[in-house]
Amino acid sequence: MSEYFQKLRTRTKAFFSFNTKQVGTVALYGSGFLLIGAAFVGISTDFNPVIYEQIVADVTPEILKKDPVWPLPLDIDAYNQKMLSLAHYMPPQPQVASTTASTTPQVALPVSTETMSVSVPKSLWPAPAAYPNGGAILPFSRIIAYYGNFYSTRMGVLGEYSKEVVVQKLKDEVAAWTKADPETPAIPAIHYIAAVAQADAGKLGYYRAQMPDAEMEKALTMANEIDGLLFLDLQIGKSTIENELPAISEFLKKPNVHLGLDPEFSMKYGDAPGHVIGTFDATDINYAIEYLAQIVRDNKLPPKILVIHRFTQDMVTNYQNIKPLPEVQVVMDMDGWGEPAKKKGTYNRVIYPEPVQFTGVKLFYGNDLKAPSTRLLTMDEVLNLTPSPIYIQYQ
Numbered sequence: 001m002s003e004y005f006q007k008l009r010t011r012t013k014a015f016f017s018f019n020t021k022q023v024g025t026v027a028l029y030g031s032g033f034l035l036i037g038a039a040f041v042g043i044s045t046d047f048n049p050v051i052y053e054q055i056v057a058d059v060t061p062e063i064l065k066k067d068p069v070w071p072l073p074l075d076i077d078a079y080n081q082k083m084l085s086l087a088h089y090m091p092p093q094p095q096v097a098s099t100t101a102s103t104t105p106q107v108a109l110p111v112s113t114e115t116m117s118v119s120v121p122k123s124l125w126p127a128p129a130a131y132p133n134g135g136a137i138l139p140f141s142r143i144i145a146y147y148g149n150f151y152s153t154r155m156g157v158l159g160e161y162s163k164e165v166v167v168q169k170l171k172d173e174v175a176a177w178t179k180a181d182p183e184t185p186a187i188p189a190i191h192y193i194a195a196v197a198q199a200d201a202g203k204l205g206y207y208r209a210q211m212p213d214a215e216m217e218k219a220l221t222m223a224n225e226i227d228g229l230l231f232l233d234l235q236i237g238k239s240t241i242e243n244e245l246p247a248i249s250e251f252l253k254k255p256n257v258h259l260g261l262d263p264e265f266s267m268k269y270g271d272a273p274g275h276v277i278g279t280f281d282a283t284d285i286n287y288a289i290e291y292l293a294q295i296v297r298d299n300k301l302p303p304k305i306l307v308i309h310r311f312t313q314d315m316v317t318n319y320q321n322i323k324p325l326p327e328v329q330v331v332m333d334m335d336g337w338g339e340p341a342k343k344k345g346t347y348n349r350v351i352y353p354e355p356v357q358f359t360g361v362k363l364f365y366g367n368d369l370k371a372p373s374t375r376l377l378t379m380d381e382v383l384n385l386t387p388s389p390i391y392i393q394y395q
Helices: 002-010 012-016 051-059 061-064 076-086 163-180 213-225 241-252 282-299 340-351 377-385
Strands: 027-028 035-038 142-149 188-197 208-210 227-236 257-261 304-310 327-334 360-363 391-394
Touching: 012 257, 142 163, 142 227, 163 188, 163 213, 188 213, 188 241, 208 241, 208 304, 213 241, 227 241, 227 304, 241 257, 241 282, 257 282, 282 304, 282 327, 304 391, 327 340, 327 391, 340 360
Parallel strands: 142 188, 142 391, 188 227, 227 257, 257 304, 304 327, 327 360, 360 391
Antiparallel strands: 027 035, 188 208
16 A cells, blocks of 8 residues: 555544534344433534645645645545455466366456456455545454444443443553454444434324434433544434434534444334334435535545445345445345354345445344353354454444
8 A cells, every 4th residue: 555545544543633612212132122311402514624635735746736636535545455355356376287178167357447446257345336535444444333322221332331441442452353353443332323213203103203313412421532433313203314313413524423223123014113123225225325425525525434334135225226326325234133053054144145336234242142142253253254254333
């Protein structure tokens, strides 16, 4: 990788300094259908979108300072090599000349075009998708995220422990993952459930509770303090992505804030959350991608990341129509819990055969240890999945 890109990547944590001013309903959690209480307050946010450009100017070669370009360029060779590595691609061995006919099949070399990333003929992975703009986090770093909601001790790590314990545990996990795969340094993330599916319809009949902006500020502050990322996760109930995204749009304008969508609680067909598993179509996901992309373009930001949770086939329909953009990287996150063999089976049945761009895995500190399971997937087991997950979430 060129000196320029190495220098730019070492400065990414400087993106995460911002000027902000801080300013019931019963909610139902996903896999455990947990009821929680929530109160609502307002927020006023003062964001300076030029901070990213200031940092870019500091690390950009003189030729680009004199003739500024946007978006930033991508080190395509480094990107391609990393994507092949995640897919566990083994380059073909040189053929030894022989006077006898060989029955060994020939392995085709990877191919790519100017706009579509590297791919291997007759192989699902790497998934051909648009190259990201420069400044992309993936696949150069692996994201290690702690998930949950501050109101609940049972929705995940974020509400189960104090802030100090969460931060230390997350730092320890990040260090362990970096040690397990030094070629892909790990970075921390807070994955906060910003809209929580609920048992009650509420005034609008949406069966979801939007979390107070002050709680999202709390999550952002935590992410900033560890030089990390923030993911705001939406369980939309009977609402729509179109309705829900504007509520978090000011946060999404910040360079280190990204998006998560949970199809399990997208109740397209009239059921209340918790009775059936919900679904998103590629049309819904593409709307979110374009929404994020417009924010990136308008504010001259590095690419956003969109995480889609999934543990059944029907949770995401028409996957082949999902279109990652240069401004938005897409992660399909295997969200199921259970013993290691079951989790590997779900990954291989749901995630592997339907490639989009990147993959992730959720590890449950509690549910993954329920009988008959006796342990979580090890880091080596996760890294040896095909493709190797680039996003790891702990609940």
